[in-house]
Amino acid sequence: MQFLDKSKELNKNPLLKRVILFLVGTLLLYLGVDTLLHNQQIGLTLTTATHTILGNEEEFLDPILFDTLLEKTHANLLSSMITIMLLATIYIRLTKYTQKRQPVIHLTFLTAILSHVALLLTQSYPLLIGIxxxxxxxWHLLALYLSVIILWKLR
Structure with a gap:
């Protein structure tokens, strides 16, 4: 992320601008694919997620094993934190310091971490599935918001 130290020279260097645009585009692609993947594997509606996590005797669906859930959470936590860290770093470098900037970044990190904690606790507390x-x-919408602001600043 050394190239972000020279963000004041961003308008003078079109190659650097393209690299950052490509990075943000790749992160946007990750956010979309991550949402589709979670929708396919676990489900993003209350009924499909409940059937996947807790199982369903009528449809002969076994509940997801805690080991599998822990493994998914471990991989997703790493990739989501890297994504948010990159977006936050670029966002901080490209925007002026205001009090409005901090809550968006903090809320994005907190919702991402709490979503992973809530997913791990869903087997013990089924009410957390909706949460x-x-x-x-x-957190995906907040990361999308950060990406749109970055793309707007780089136009």
Whole structure:
């Protein structure tokens, strides 16, 4: 992220601008694919997520194993934190310091972390399934917001 130290020279260097645009585009692609993947594997509606996590005797669906859930959470936590860290770093470098900047970044990190914690606790507390879905979608929307602001600043 050394190239972000020279963000004041961004308008003078079109190659650097393209590199950052490509990075943000790749992160946007990750956010979209991550949402589709979670929708396919676990489900992003209350009924499909409940059937996947807790199982369904009528449809002969076994509940997801805690080991599998822990492994998914471990991989997703790493990739989501890297994504948010990159977006936050670029966002901080490209925007002026205001009090409005901090809550968006903090809320994005907190909702991402809490969504992973809520997902792990869903097997013990089924009421957290709805909270997990809302936190998951919220952090993706906040990351999308950061990406749109970055793209707007780089236009």
């Amino acid at each position: 997990w879905i809302s936190l998951f979608l919220l």
